[in-house]
Amino acid sequence: MTREPNVSSGLTAVAKILTTVGLKGDLKVELLCSGPDRLDRLSAVAVGPDPASTVAYRFQGVRVQTNGIMVRLAEIADRTAAERLRGQFIFVPDAEAEPPQEGSVRVDDLIGFTVVDQDGRERGVVREVYAMPVYDLWGVWTGSKEVLIPAVAAWIDRLDRERRLVVLASIEGLFDA
């Protein structure tokens, strides 16, 4: 199932709360940003299941453990309070959101890009981005099926951000698999 990102909310997610760890209100999170260092720079955050219904919290800290990335919020002091935040997102205002690194594109921005081959023939629309062990896979909807394209230079020639185009370097066998 593909959900459209909410672009008009004014909030950008930086992490998703997966579960609670221990009795002191530690929250295990999935990163939706560049890395744990990014979370370390936060002070005030909004937490909620979606951008429309959030509650303000003070961000206390982040630590990386072998079993995942843990965060602490100042107002969450015990496991019971932490349990209520399970599955919710940690948001920052759009103005405080960090821009993507050079050569990268935000996943939310990429969704909806038209995929064309070297001849300019339309092949589909980017509908999803899947995180894989080595590189991402871009899910392209051709109109009848989803084709996965490895996000590597061998397959992706260039991104045209102005025209919202992904130009493929080659397509041999890609749309048959």
Added chain:
Amino acid sequence: MSRSIKKGPYVDTKLQAKVDALNKVNQKKVVKTWARDCTIIPEFVGHTFAVHNGNKFIPVYVHEAMVGHKLGEFAPTRIFRAHPGVRSEKSTSPA
């Protein structure tokens, strides 16, 4: 217990034959395979394999760092995480 050194790495013969044929004509195209247990050898570098994960074919582009690993390591069968559905800082780039 690890595989005996005497035997050498396991490489699917049919897959190797297909890659050798492509290398001969210097062609690159996606090769479909179910051989998840096939070890990645240096001849595979630069090729893309559509590796079956039990449900669908996952394209795996092979580069140098992947030599010695199995093809199946790069086509997960369970964890298939997509974007969260809310606007996030997550970014992607054609590496």
